Amino acid sequence: MAEFPKLALAHLPTPLWRSDALDRLVGAEVWVKRDDMTGGAEAGNKIRKLEYLLADARAREATHVITCGGAQSNHARATALLAAQLGLGCRSLLRVNDPSAPPAPTANLLLGQMAGADVVFISAAEWTERTALMQQHADSLRQAGARPYVIPEGGSNGLGALGYVDAMREVREQLELGLCGARQPFDAIVHACGSGGTAAGVAIGADEYGVAPVVHAIAVCDSAGYFERAIGAVTLDVAALKPELDSFAEVVVHDHYKGPAYAVASDEQLDFIAVVARRTGLVLDPVYTGKALFALARLDPKPSRVLFLHTGGLPGLLAQAEELAQTCKRLSTSSAHS
Numbered sequence: 001m002a003e004f005p006k007l008a009l010a011h012l013p014t015p016l017w018r019s020d021a022l023d024r025l026v027g028a029e030v031w032v033k034r035d036d037m038t039g040g041a042e043a044g045n046k047i048r049k050l051e052y053l054l055a056d057a058r059a060r061e062a063t064h065v066i067t068c069g070g071a072q073s074n075h076a077r078a079t080a081l082l083a084a085q086l087g088l089g090c091r092s093l094l095r096v097n098d099p100s101a102p103p104a105p106t107a108n109l110l111l112g113q114m115a116g117a118d119v120v121f122i123s124a125a126e127w128t129e130r131t132a133l134m135q136q137h138a139d140s141l142r143q144a145g146a147r148p149y150v151i152p153e154g155g156s157n158g159l160g161a162l163g164y165v166d167a168m169r170e171v172r173e174q175l176e177l178g179l180c181g182a183r184q185p186f187d188a189i190v191h192a193c194g195s196g197g198t199a200a201g202v203a204i205g206a207d208e209y210g211v212a213p214v215v216h217a218i219a220v221c222d223s224a225g226y227f228e229r230a231i232g233a234v235t236l237d238v239a240a241l242k243p244e245l246d247s248f249a250e251v252v253v254h255d256h257y258k259g260p261a262y263a264v265a266s267d268e269q270l271d272f273i274a275v276v277a278r279r280t281g282l283v284l285d286p287v288y289t290g291k292a293l294f295a296l297a298r299l300d301p302k303p304s305r306v307l308f309l310h311t312g313g314l315p316g317l318l319a320q321a322e323e324l325a326q327t328c329k330r331l332s333t334s335s336a337h338s
């Protein structure tokens, strides 16, 4: 059985959290796996992937990492902070509407810059060539004497996905300890899907450790077909690394909960996020986790005992302060009138 180097970067095990008020809002027994608590400013689902990817970078004696994402990428932020922790340089290629007019340095972007990331803004057209572009940046860093290591979008390859196979072993251990009520598997796992690596690792681990027979991956961009291919490719990548991991839980990709666009939530989704915060104290973000839990509340048929993977993304919420403030105002006005 091949073992791969892994760094201990995350605070684990993450807690399982449940609230009667949340169960009522969603209409199911919801166990929230708090992967928003995997760390400090670097928290979220990316750390579990980066524990493997950065260990590989170290084993290859890399001096720099290169990665890519949206302007408010949680993955780029986590990579920059953890690279700084490990003494590695970090270059982030971030997609923006107009690279000649960069966005304000807020939230994830600010945190990445604070960690010293060398941010290069790229256009949507360049984004379609992101893999080749990252290789070009790697070549130029190499020519300058550095040893770069390229991390794909979202840390989503076979090695990164192993982090979520391990997360499912962690949940199985929590089930055995009786921390989730019954020891039997959940009916389903639900989480946000942005590049497919989490879904692939969760599906493999859920099967391997008997955590749930079905994974509902809630797409926040692209189509169900796109993610079925992406998740399938990462799954094959995992099996190439660890041939014993050759089976997985059923994955259902939902692409009807994206809202108006990637990183744009509908008023209904924003209201839901604010209501969840008010009634339960659980904070979801408008790009990933808010849309995923909103989807779970509407799934039909709805699984009755669910593991909801809270994948983090708090800075993404802070980047949309205006929209959320308006939402809170709207809710306060409507409750005052009802």
Ligand SMILES: Cc1ncc(COP(=O)(O)O)c(C=O)c1O
Residues within 6 Å of the ligand: 044, 045, 073, 074, 075, 154, 156, 192, 193, 194, 195, 196, 197, 198, 199, 288, 289, 311, 312, 313
């Ligand atoms: C907060 C958050 N949740 C979920 C995801 C989706 O994970 P994945 O990229 O592995 O599909 C991401 C990243 O894309 C994220 O930043």
